[in-house]
Amino acid sequence: MSLSRHNVASGIYHLPMPKPTPEPRLWKNIAAMLEEMDDRSLRGLVHDLYKLAPENRGFLAAWIGDADASVELLDGYKSKITAQFVSRGGPRLNGGCDLAMCRRLIKEYRRVTTATEMLGGEGGFDIRGTIDLGLHYIEVGTNYVNEIGWDEERPYTSMGAVAAETSKLCQDKGGQKWAGVFLPRVRAVTKAARSVGYGFGDDLVDMAAVFEETAAAFEARRAKRAW
Numbered sequence: 001m002s003l004s005r006h007n008v009a010s011g012i013y014h015l016p017m018p019k020p021t022p023e024p025r026l027w028k029n030i031a032a033m034l035e036e037m038d039d040r041s042l043r044g045l046v047h048d049l050y051k052l053a054p055e056n057r058g059f060l061a062a063w064i065g066d067a068d069a070s071v072e073l074l075d076g077y078k079s080k081i082t083a084q085f086v087s088r089g090g091p092r093l094n095g096g097c098d099l100a101m102c103r104r105l106i107k108e109y110r111r112v113t114t115a116t117e118m119l120g121g122e123g124g125f126d127i128r129g130t131i132d133l134g135l136h137y138i139e140v141g142t143n144y145v146n147e148i149g150w151d152e153e154r155p156y157t158s159m160g161a162v163a164a165e166t167s168k169l170c171q172d173k174g175g176q177k178w179a180g181v182f183l184p185r186v187r188a189v190t191k192a193a194r195s196v197g198y199g200f201g202d203d204l205v206d207m208a209a210v211f212e213e214t215a216a217a218f219e220a221r222r223a224k225r226a227w
Helices: 005-010 024-036 039-052 054-063 067-083 099-112 127-148 154-171 176-192 200-226
Strands: none
Touching (some): 067 127, 099 127, 099 154, 127 154, 127 176, 154 176, 176 200
């Protein structure tokens, strides 16, 4: 099937969405077609993709080094996570919170920003944005359970795992300088979760300890270098 520029842009095709993990053979076919396109056609294709979705626009703008685009890209992912807990201005009362989706979004953001020419390229991906996104998931989830409750272990295990992953990013060489930046948010969400059960409160206490220690150590090293 041949997809013309008009057809791609208008979105009239309703094909099954591709699998989350790219298929090497599919990309091989796409790459072969791209090799046959002239510059004008290639620019047209990229323009169609740019118009097709906000995520595409954010990705392309971040790719060329637009600092504002990194914020737009990250905010798009935050909105998708928030939508798992909040609908039409209020919390979802009848379930529907796709926790696995939230974790996939965090991993996807890390993957799509894995390019040295994008967003500063620290550590090969936007480590600050990934920490920010992980904290956002924990914050929105904590607000949700505090507002309406959630009497099963699943959400707390999911958010606790993200807290552990976020702590590791904070300790990473590229993430240490952001520990102090995010520390106020970490303290706030830890305080908000202090009465939550299932060991979740303890998970956040552990995360807060990592951020506190990392921030203090980073500031001590910076002060020493300043002398």
